[in-house]
Amino acid sequence: xxxxxxxxSRTEAPSRSWWRRNQQRIAPLIFLAPGLFMFAxxxxxxxxxSLWLGFYDWDGLGARTWLGWAxxxxxxxxxxxxxxxxxxxxxxxxxxLAPPAGLLIAIFLNQNVTGIRVYKSLFFFPFVISQVVVGLxxxxxxxxxxxxxxxxxxxxxxxxxAVLADERFVTYGIIAAGLWPQVAYCMILYLTGLNxxxxxxxxxxxxxxxxxxxxxWHVILPQLRPATFIAVVVTVIGALRSFDLVSIMTSGGPxxxxxxxxxxxxxxxxSEYGYRMGYGAAIATVLFLIMMIFISGFIWKMVRDERxx
Amino acid sequence: MRxxxxxxxxxLAAGALVAVxxxxxxxxxxxxxxxxxxxxxxxxxxxxxxxxANPDIxxxxxxxxxxxxxxxIRNFLTADPPDIANWYAGNRMAPFVxxxxxxxxxxxxxxxxxxxxxxxxxxxMTLDGKQWGxxxxxxxxxxxxNRTLYDQVGAEVPSTWDEFIANCAKFKExxxxxxxxxxxxxxxAAGIFDYLDLRTNGYDFHMALTNGEVPWTDDxxxxxxxxxxxxxxxxxxxxxxxxxxxxxxxALLVQGxxxxxxxxxxxxxYFKDGGMTDETLGFMPFPTITPDVPRAELAPIDSVHITAxxxxxxxxxxxLAYLATAEVQTKINEAFGQLPINKDSEVGDDxxxxxxxxxxxxxxxxxxxxxxxDAPAEMAKIAMEGFQQFMIKPDxxxxxxxxxxxxxGRVYK
Numbered sequence: 056x057x058x059x060x061x062x063x064s065r066t067e068a069p070s071r072s073w074w075r076r077n078q079q080r081i082a083p084l085i086f087l088a089p090g091l092f093m094f095a096x097x098x099x100x101x102x103x104x105s106l107w108l109g110f111y112d113w114d115g116l117g118a119r120t121w122l123g124w125a126x127x128x129x130x131x132x133x134x135x136x137x138x139x140x141x142x143x144x145x146x147x148x149x150x151x152l153a154p155p156a157g158l159l160i161a162i163f164l165n166q167n168v169t170g171i172r173v174y175k176s177l178f179f180f181p182f183v184i185s186q187v188v189v190g191l192x193x194x195x196x197x198x199x200x201x202x203x204x205x206x207x208x209x210x211x212x213x214x215x216x217a218v219l220a221d222e223r224f225v226t227y228g229i230i231a232a233g234l235w236p237q238v239a240y241c242m243i244l245y246l247t248g249l250n251x252x253x254x255x256x257x258x259x260x261x262x263x264x265x266x267x268x269x270x271x272w273h274v275i276l277p278q279l280r281p282a283t284f285i286a287v288v289v290t291v292i293g294a295l296r297s298f299d300l301v302s303i304m305t306s307g308g309p310x311x312x313x314x315x316x317x318x319x320x321x322x323x324x325x326s327e328y329g330y331r332m333g334y335g336a337a338i339a340t341v342l343f344l345i346m347m348i349f350i351s352g353f354i355w356k357m358v359r360d361e362r363x364x
Numbered sequence: 365m366r367x368x369x370x371x372x373x374x375x376l377a378a379g380a381l382v383a384v385x386x387x388x389x390x391x392x393x394x395x396x397x398x399x400x401x402x403x404x405x406x407x408x409x410x411x412x413x414x415x416x417a418n419p420d421i422x423x424x425x426x427x428x429x430x431x432x433x434x435x436x437i438r439n440f441l442t443a444d445p446p447d448i449a450n451w452y453a454g455n456r457m458a459p460f461v462x463x464x465x466x467x468x469x470x471x472x473x474x475x476x477x478x479x480x481x482x483x484x485x486x487x488x489m490t491l492d493g494k495q496w497g498x499x500x501x502x503x504x505x506x507x508x509x510n511r512t513l514y515d516q517v518g519a520e521v522p523s524t525w526d527e528f529i530a531n532c533a534k535f536k537e538x539x540x541x542x543x544x545x546x547x548x549x550x551x552x553a554a555g556i557f558d559y560l561d562l563r564t565n566g567y568d569f570h571m572a573l574t575n576g577e578v579p580w581t582d583d584x585x586x587x588x589x590x591x592x593x594x595x596x597x598x599x600x601x602x603x604x605x606x607x608x609x610x611x612x613x614x615a616l617l618v619q620g621x622x623x624x625x626x627x628x629x630x631x632x633x634y635f636k637d638g639g640m641t642d643e644t645l646g647f648m649p650f651p652t653i654t655p656d657v658p659r660a661e662l663a664p665i666d667s668v669h670i671t672a673x674x675x676x677x678x679x680x681x682x683x684l685a686y687l688a689t690a691e692v693q694t695k696i697n698e699a700f701g702q703l704p705i706n707k708d709s710e711v712g713d714d715x716x717x718x719x720x721x722x723x724x725x726x727x728x729x730x731x732x733x734x735x736x737x738d739a740p741a742e743m744a745k746i747a748m749e750g751f752q753q754f755m756i757k758p759d760x761x762x763x764x765x766x767x768x769x770x771x772x773g774r775v776y777k
Contacts (some may be wrong), residue, residue, distance in 0.1 A: 116463030217604035
């Protein structure tokens with residue numbers, strides 16, 4: 056047949072084989088197109104727009120004025136910006152307590168006692184409730200005159216400490232509130248990780264005489280590496296995007312000493328007194344760059360693991 | 365943003381629903397406001413009466429949460445403006461006037477002689493020589509105090525600042541805080557600064573300062589802070605105020621833990637809910653500091669504006685004129701528990717309102733709005749943070765003033 060109609064098969068063959076030849080390359084693009092479109096509209100274009108807005112002076116209503124690098128020059132001399140940046144660093148460092156604390160609780164809860172599920176869910180509870188509620192609970196806890204923590208300190212030392220009114224303690228007070236749900240989150244990650252530990256390896260290690268710290272360090276922890284990776288990633292991101300607790304508990308006060316970059320950006324650009332879109336965008340750009348350092352690190356690690364695997 | 369689009373959708377939906385049964389000639393007037401429940405009821409009654417008097421106009425009113433409104437307004441003014449919107453007088457409306465979002469309503473003022481009937485608010489509604497809205501209510505600030513505590517320590521109600529400070533020493537001895545305040549939201553501190561500056565340097569200086577014409581490092585500003593230090597340095601102000609809301613600060617006065625509170629008349633219902641009566645709750649004007657400075661007062665004005673994008677500006681102007689009448693202002697303010705602006709209106713017989721009316725109508729120095737309405741938003745925010753810091757760390761005054769002066773150089777360009 057093919058020999059009988061050579062011209063027909065010759066004309067059809069190239070057109071069909073073009074699709075065949077390119078099918079493998081085009082099909083993924085078609086499947087990706089809706090996602091890429093959304094990603095471009097909601098992520099990439101806004102990023103470019105806000106980078107660009109960082110070079111303007113704009114109150115969000117009237118005309119824009121081109122400033123060049125002036126917003127960034129101002130940031131350099133702005134004490135409030137440095138306070139926020141410093142607080143962001145404190146958040147990052149102290150938030151790193153969440154993975155080990157979560158691991159500790161997870162190991163403690165990883166046993167078969169009656170009602171363990173109830174205890175597990177009680178420990179997980181702070182992560183389920185909204186950050187706003189966490190913030191409110193802690194601000195009442197710290198509240199001068201009637202807060203439990205205030206009363207406790209007053210009973211012990213004689214004078215109460217209003218954590219949220221004191222520039223020395225306020226950031227730590229908010230971070231403590233933030234750690235409460237963050238530890239719970241890390242705990243649940245480790246609990247699932249502990250479930251998938253190979254019992255043979257533990258058994259073998261035990262036969263070789265490994266116990267306690269050595270067992271944890273050399274046998275358990277290496278198997279928990281994926282859980283640790285995720286726990287560190289969500290904790291870093293959680294520390295950098297801390298906004299809700301600052302907003303609920305102090306609004307950045309007293310006199311701006313508990314601000315973080317994301318809150319400072321909101322305050323400058325969008326809040327009741329904020330009419331500086333350009334300056335806010337410049338702060339957002341700095342925060343974006345800091346986040347990019349971590350995100351690129353994570354992505355680089357993931358790509359490397361994938362290649363090795 | 366999300367909330368806004370939902371509520372504007374709601375407003376659209378409501379508009380569509382109402383439009384169906386309406387007759388062909390009826391015109392729609394959209395109005396966005398931010399009233400608390402009690403004032404809202406009074407305002408809706410006023411709107412209903414306006415509709416009755418103008419059967420061809422249908423007012424579609426959309427109420428917002430009070431705090432959320434302050435950020436929502438910027439979005440709806442640029443995206444989908446109503447015909448009429450609530451806002452505040454003074455510099456607080458400047459961004460919308462300069463940005464071209466509010467309509468010039470000088471013709472309404474001229475046509476209905478409002479410059480005379482609303483005379484006390486004329487300067488606050490005027491920018492660039494034009495009027496940009498109609499005021500409908502205001503309230504006095506002053507010192508509310510616990511009479512029982514005054515009797516307990518044997519203190520007289522003071523008329524000068526020195527007497528006030530002397531009383532504070534008596535309260536301190538009795539273990540009572542002389543002044544309560546809650547600066548968590550910053551603005552209560554600005555109320556104290558406003559009065560200290562008005563009493564020390566007078567209205568004209570205060571206005572020049574909020575307009576950015578005077579450096580913050582000026583000796584006269586320092587004099588104001590010297591008076592303030594007399595209150596702060598001996599510890600006469602309640603501790604930890606930076607973590608306290610004004611409502612909790614009011615509770616301290618009710619509980620007899622603090623004697624005085626510099627606050628607006630809107631706090632009276634909170635004192636009364638706490639069990640205080642006209643016998644135990646006192647009101648006094650802020651005491652005199654510099655004797656020859658004419659007495660000026662603090663009374664923030666709330667106002668209504670027509671947006672530049674209004675689809676029905678003619679009826680909107682009709683509504684503004686209606687809202688400016690003595691009769692309507694009397695009724696609304698009775699429900700608000702505040703003071704009407706129209707000079708022919710009647711004031712409710714509440715003793716604090718009467719005292720406020722007496723105070724404001726005899727003011728010779730001038731009536732300031734409030735720090736965050738007289739000064740531009742950015743300056744207000746930085747300055748109020750400075751006030752809060754001064755009340756905690758008075759020794760940092762020089763740093764604070766340098767910072768405010770640097771901000772002044774940037775904000776007023």
